[in-house]
Amino acid sequence: MPKEIKVTVAQTSCKIADKQDNIEKIRKNIRQAKGKAADLVIFPELSLTGYVCKDLAYELAEPVPGPSTRLIEKEARKNNIHIIFGMLEKSIKAEAVLYNTAVLIGPKGFIGKYQKTHLPTHSVFEEKRYFRPGYAAPIFKTEIGNLGMIICYDIYFPEITRLLRLQGAQLIACISASPSIRRGFFEVLTAARAMENTVFLAFANLAGIENGLQFWGGSRIIAPSGSIVKQAKYDEEDIIMAKINYSDLERVEVFVPVLRDLRPEFFTKLKELAENL
Amino acid sequence: MKLTEEALKLDSATTATRIKRFIKDYVKKTKARGIVLGLSGGIDSSTTAAITSLAIGGNNVLALTLPEQETYNPTDIKHTKQLAKKFGFNTQTIDITPILKAYAHTIPTFDPTDKLTKGNLKARIRMTIIYYYANHQQRIVCGSSDKSETMMGYFTKYGDVAADISPLMDLYKTQVRQLASHIGIPKQIITKPSTPLLWPGHLAEKELGIKYELLDLILLGLENFMPTKDIAQQLGLPLEQINEIKTKWLSKEHKRRPPLTIKLGYRTIGADFRLPYTLH
Numbered sequence: 001m002p003k004e005i006k007v008t009v010a011q012t013s014c015k016i017a018d019k020q021d022n023i024e025k026i027r028k029n030i031r032q033a034k035g036k037a038a039d040l041v042i043f044p045e046l047s048l049t050g051y052v053c054k055d056l057a058y059e060l061a062e063p064v065p066g067p068s069t070r071l072i073e074k075e076a077r078k079n080n081i082h083i084i085f086g087m088l089e090k091s092i093k094a095e096a097v098l099y100n101t102a103v104l105i106g107p108k109g110f111i112g113k114y115q116k117t118h119l120p121t122h123s124v125f126e127e128k129r130y131f132r133p134g135y136a137a138p139i140f141k142t143e144i145g146n147l148g149m150i151i152c153y154d155i156y157f158p159e160i161t162r163l164l165r166l167q168g169a170q171l172i173a174c175i176s177a178s179p180s181i182r183r184g185f186f187e188v189l190t191a192a193r194a195m196e197n198t199v200f201l202a203f204a205n206l207a208g209i210e211n212g213l214q215f216w217g218g219s220r221i222i223a224p225s226g227s228i229v230k231q232a233k234y235d236e237e238d239i240i241m242a243k244i245n246y247s248d249l250e251r252v253e254v255f256v257p258v259l260r261d262l263r264p265e266f267f268t269k270l271k272e273l274a275e276n277l
Numbered sequence: 278m279k280l281t282e283e284a285l286k287l288d289s290a291t292t293a294t295r296i297k298r299f300i301k302d303y304v305k306k307t308k309a310r311g312i313v314l315g316l317s318g319g320i321d322s323s324t325t326a327a328i329t330s331l332a333i334g335g336n337n338v339l340a341l342t343l344p345e346q347e348t349y350n351p352t353d354i355k356h357t358k359q360l361a362k363k364f365g366f367n368t369q370t371i372d373i374t375p376i377l378k379a380y381a382h383t384i385p386t387f388d389p390t391d392k393l394t395k396g397n398l399k400a401r402i403r404m405t406i407i408y409y410y411a412n413h414q415q416r417i418v419c420g421s422s423d424k425s426e427t428m429m430g431y432f433t434k435y436g437d438v439a440a441d442i443s444p445l446m447d448l449y450k451t452q453v454r455q456l457a458s459h460i461g462i463p464k465q466i467i468t469k470p471s472t473p474l475l476w477p478g479h480l481a482e483k484e485l486g487i488k489y490e491l492l493d494l495i496l497l498g499l500e501n502f503m504p505t506k507d508i509a510q511q512l513g514l515p516l517e518q519i520n521e522i523k524t525k526w527l528s529k530e531h532k533r534r535p536p537l538t539i540k541l542g543y544r545t546i547g548a549d550f551r552l553p554y555t556l557h
Contacts, residue, residue, distance in 0.1 A: 015556075015557055016553050016555070016556050016557060017553070017556055018556070052553050052554075053553060054551040054552050054553055055544070055550070055551045055552055056552065056553065126551075129551075180295060208302070209298065209299060209302045209303075210553070211553055211554040211555060212299070212554070214295060214298065214299065235298065
């Protein structure tokens with residue numbers, strides 16, 4: 001496994017419900033990332049369809065792996081690159097069970113997926129109306145490091161990132177569709193999740209406007225110390241790249257040894273209290 | 278939360294940027310040839326005309342001034358001309374008096390003393406002209422309703438509120454004033470009393486029975502799920518007054534929604550037919 005990898009975040013805007021158009025944009029950004037010798041390119045939440053699909057979600061969702069992931073696999077093979085992107089997933093066991101999913105593909109094909117575990121259903125968000133929450137937070141041991149994935153609102157729940165870190169995640173991709181009114185929260189939370197777990201975190205947010213929801217962009221690659229290594233423009237489409245060196249994890253863990261100092265005895269109490277809120 | 282002037286303070290620069298981006302994005306995605314709007318010379322329509330011009334260029338904005346005899350105000354007309362010069366948008370003035378008279382002659386039950394119904398008719402006549410231009414010139418209709426008036430139902434259904442986009446609708450009146458000041462709307466437009474222009478001497482604050490500075494704080498409290506007794510206590514107002522405003526807000530929801538229908542089918546328009554507003 002290399003010590004150093006090049007991570008690219010492609011901050012795209014989407015055409016609602018137009019997979020062909022969005023896949024073309026994904027292809028273009030993959031080529032651009034490859035041009036910069038990137039090892040990994042990360043796209044935002046639901047970057048295959050756009051975020052505001054509402055009832056169209058049923059007809060847009062596909063199995064994972066499935067037809068669209070196969071198209072992206074071709075690009076990964078051709079460009080010898082790892083890709084993370086978001087899409088609407090349809091269960092292969094039922095007709096109308098959907099997930100909000102992050103997909104990881106490598107040069108050798110489909111690697112794995114993460115189904116969003118925390119579904120926002122408040123304010124302008126209505127995800128529980130459409131999606132079943134995921135029940136797992138796996139990490140993937142790849143040629144470019146141990147990768148974990150979370151999606152947008154998951155960032156408000158420190159448990160999920162910690163779960164990934166405790167399984168050995170070195171880099172966590174948080175793919176997102178965060179609107180402007182939430183920018184202040186995400187700027188704090190993305191840094192906090194990296195810092196409190198001493199882990200690299202790449203935040204890939206949508207840009208552009210969908211049905212009056214303006215996504216604030218501001219994608220970023222954050223070091224385990226919480227500092228921003230590279231940040232994309234606010235509001236507009238952009239692509240950023242940064243080298244990350246996994247040996248930094250040791251240096252930061254020595255300086256702020258949060259994992260060493262974990263107190264698991266509190267976790268049982270947390271569980272009890274959360275179950276009886 | 279504390280209901281103070283501070284709570285309504287707007288980050289005007291950021292808001293202006295977001296609104297301009299929203300307008301520009303919508304016009305681009307719909308491939309419209311520009312924007313058409315009604316311009317009375319009041320603060321809301323003046324701000325809308327100015328911000329749309331800043332967003333897509335004044336040469337792409339057509340502001341229709343649609344006066345009629347009864348409520349004709351030369352100062353308002355003067356203000357629209359000043360504004361057009363400053364922000365570079367196109368204007369057209371059409372006197373709607375003959376159309377109103379034609380309605381009066383055509384409708385057998387037309388009652389000239391029913392000023393509210395006649396006033397609403399004026400607003401709907403204006404709407405038809407604005408949409409004529411929109412259809413004919415492939416423009417988008419940009420509404421200028423603000424949040425205070427929309428929450429209170431203080432508008433004409435299918436009249437002044439009719440539009441394709443309404444970029445100020447999430448801003449209270451006092452916030453529109455802040456935005457207006459930030460983008461350079463002349464002070465005399467910002468400070469003159471608001472009027473829906475439905476009949477002579479028609480003043481918004483007089484009809485609503487409250488100053489916007491206070492109304493906006495009450496509405497902000499309601500927006501934030503505050504109990505009416507807490508709002509009354511904080512603002513030192515009688516509970517009955519707050520309850521009355523709350524009732525008005527709730528009872529006017531029908532003006533803000535598609536028409537109510539009976540649920541008969543699998544998915545019903547306005548109920549559980551949930552589709553993206555646009556496909557872009």
